[in-house]
Structure formats: structure tokens, C-alpha cells
Amino acid sequence: MTIRSPRVAPAATMATETSEVRFGTSRIVYGVRRSARRKKTVAVAVEPDGAVRVTAPVDTARGRLDEIVHKKARWILERRRRQDDLLPSPGRRELVSGESFLYLGRQYRLKVCPADAGAAVRLERGWLVASVPRGLAVGERAQEVRARLIAWYRGHAARRLPERVRALAPAVGVEPAGVLIREPRKRWGSCDARGNLRLNWRIVQAPRRLVDYVVVHELVHLLYPVHDRDFWALLGRTMPDYEQRREELRRLGKRLLW
Numbered sequence: 001m002t003i004r005s006p007r008v009a010p011a012a013t014m015a016t017e018t019s020e021v022r023f024g025t026s027r028i029v030y031g032v033r034r035s036a037r038r039k040k041t042v043a044v045a046v047e048p049d050g051a052v053r054v055t056a057p058v059d060t061a062r063g064r065l066d067e068i069v070h071k072k073a074r075w076i077l078e079r080r081r082r083q084d085d086l087l088p089s090p091g092r093r094e095l096v097s098g099e100s101f102l103y104l105g106r107q108y109r110l111k112v113c114p115a116d117a118g119a120a121v122r123l124e125r126g127w128l129v130a131s132v133p134r135g136l137a138v139g140e141r142a143q144e145v146r147a148r149l150i151a152w153y154r155g156h157a158a159r160r161l162p163e164r165v166r167a168l169a170p171a172v173g174v175e176p177a178g179v180l181i182r183e184p185r186k187r188w189g190s191c192d193a194r195g196n197l198r199l200n201w202r203i204v205q206a207p208r209r210l211v212d213y214v215v216v217h218e219l220v221h222l223l224y225p226v227h228d229r230d231f232w233a234l235l236g237r238t239m240p241d242y243e244q245r246r247e248e249l250r251r252l253g254k255r256l257l258w
């Protein structure tokens, strides 16, 4: 058992005190909320996006909190696993020039241009250029940009995601009936009784190693529909570093939702 020394959040986020604990190969970072109303007990909660929040009395030492979190580590990891397919809540975007977007893990700056500047959306030297009709009100323009970006991403997802499914399916030992590109509100992917994989187009924004994690996760679901012991065992054999990838996806997730 290793407990890492506590870390203080940078000044910009002073309101949040954080620390981290190691449990096996997993790293659990947690935020601490100090409450004057709490006298003795320390509460540990896992939020829907997988973040761990600890509510503690004002004077409980950080080392003691690390101990408590370490004791609850198995429960925290189990809880995260159960929530594993769920998406975090969306980040905020105004869909204006200068905002950054990801495609296969690479960062591009958005540039909104008048419509006569070519294709609706294209990549151009580090820019993601979206052309929209002239003369739209600000709100309408944002909606138009969103619609065009989504169409562009979906088109790329429809080409890239089935490629990854074809490449990874043999390692899992399954043959999916088909790959459907969808936009489920709560999941990165799922599979249906007919053996189709349903993948959220938004994952195409993530680096390929995270795309692969979602693809392999769903391929394993074709054999084991629920997150039981067999499911995790096969996932671990197929992708030994899946825990790390899952954690990366958990951290990145918010940026992929807009």
C-alpha cells in the first residue's frame, strides 16, 4: 500500500483542496470540501463523472483523509466501474472563433467565417474552419456552427470508428454485426441484442488510444453484457492498461461534450 503525499491545488483554484492516494495500479485524486458544520465524520462520495469528493471537518489532517480514502478505495473503484459508460456533464462552449476543439486528440482552434469561404467545415493548418451564412444573429450563428461541426465530426466518426472496430474485434474474438454512429445522451457506446455496436460520434474527438478503449469496451460487451468479473477479466487481457485509459477518458470527457 502506497499513499502519495498530499498536493495543494494551484492558487487559481485555491477553493479546492486536493490530494491523491494510490491503490494497486489505480490513482485516486480527490477534492476536499471543509465544512464548519461537520464535527467528526468524513463523507466520501463519487460524483456522476467519477470525481471523488470528500467532505470533512475543518481540522481533520490531510494524512487522515488519505487514510480514509485509501480504506474506501475498493468501493470508489467499484462505483466508478458501474458508472463507467456514463458521460460527464457537458462543458460550456460559445462556438465562436478562438475556442479549441479536438479531433483524434489533436487540438484545433475554431475559426468562424462567412459562407462563401468554401466547404462548411474544414481543417486548415491547425484551424477548424466553419463557414456559416452571413448576417445571422449571434445566437443563430452559434446554432449554425454547432450543426455544421456536428455534421463534420459525425462524417469523420462514420469513417474512423468502423475502422477501429475492424482492427480491434479479432483481439476480443468477436464479430459485430455492424457499427452504428449515434449520439446517445448518456453513453460513449453500447451494443444491442442483434450484435451491433453503437458508438457516440463524440469519441472521435479523443486520442486514438481512448477511442480504442471505448471500442474494445463495447466489443467485450458483445460477450458479457454487464460489468461482471468476466467482463473486466477479458477487457484486462485484451487491453492491459485499460484502467489508465479509462481514467484519461474520465478526465478528458468534459471537453468532448458541447
Ligand SMILES: [Zn+2]
Binding pocket: 084, 085, 217, 221, 227
Ligand atoms: Zn460498459
